[in-house]
Amino acid sequence: MALSFTSIALSLVVKVPAASLQNIAASPDVVSHERVSHELVTQVLAYEQQQKLGYYPALDYFIANDAIEPELVAALQNISWAVTSMVRNEIKLRLRPAFSNIKFETIQTFAYTMPNVRGNEANKAEILLEHYDVSRVKVNLIVSLIQKVADKKAAQSFAKNLAYRWLKASFDELTITSSTVIS
Numbered sequence: 001m002a003l004s005f006t007s008i009a010l011s012l013v014v015k016v017p018a019a020s021l022q023n024i025a026a027s028p029d030v031v032s033h034e035r036v037s038h039e040l041v042t043q044v045l046a047y048e049q050q051q052k053l054g055y056y057p058a059l060d061y062f063i064a065n066d067a068i069e070p071e072l073v074a075a076l077q078n079i080s081w082a083v084t085s086m087v088r089n090e091i092k093l094r095l096r097p098a099f100s101n102i103k104f105e106t107i108q109t110f111a112y113t114m115p116n117v118r119g120n121e122a123n124k125a126e127i128l129l130e131h132y133d134v135s136r137v138k139v140n141l142i143v144s145l146i147q148k149v150a151d152k153k154a155a156q157s158f159a160k161n162l163a164y165r166w167l168k169a170s171f172d173e174l175t176i177t178s179s180t181v182i183s
């Protein structure tokens with residue numbers, strides 16, 4: 001009897017516990033992740049107001065247009081690298097016993113995604129502060145089960161529940177946004 005593998009694509013958003021971020025050195029003067037987030041919001045708000053964009057593009061736009069100080073960009077990149085490395089390692093460690101194979105497709109801090117806020121919203125600073133929280137990471141991965149599953153919906157649900165159960169204690173927040181059987 002041959003082994004059967006079922007591969008499932010999972011998308012999730014996790015938030016790294018604050019205690020895990022205590023020792024990250026983002027630059028020679030050790031900038032905290034909270035300070036980076038606050039400073040990003042301040043500079044992004046100022047640029048949007050000055051340019052009258054009416055919306056907030058992804059961070060790459062602000063970086064490309066020199067709207068964010070180079071030191072802040074360097075701190076953001078260093079913290080993002082450290083946070084995504086921590087998340088990758090934690091997911092690998094926690095899910096290894098649950099799945100036969102784990103392959104990361106993408107992993108990025110949520111701050112680099114496009115914020116869901118408009119320039120005229122009253123609470124835009126609070127929304128942006130949450131969005132630019134560098135402790136939130138978006139992950140897309142493919143996991144495999146060593147069993148042939150006839151019902152795709154059941155396989156999706158099983159993988160989603162299994163991943164949630166094995167990861168929930170490792171992160172302050174865990175949201176599995178999608179699961180799809182791919183083979």
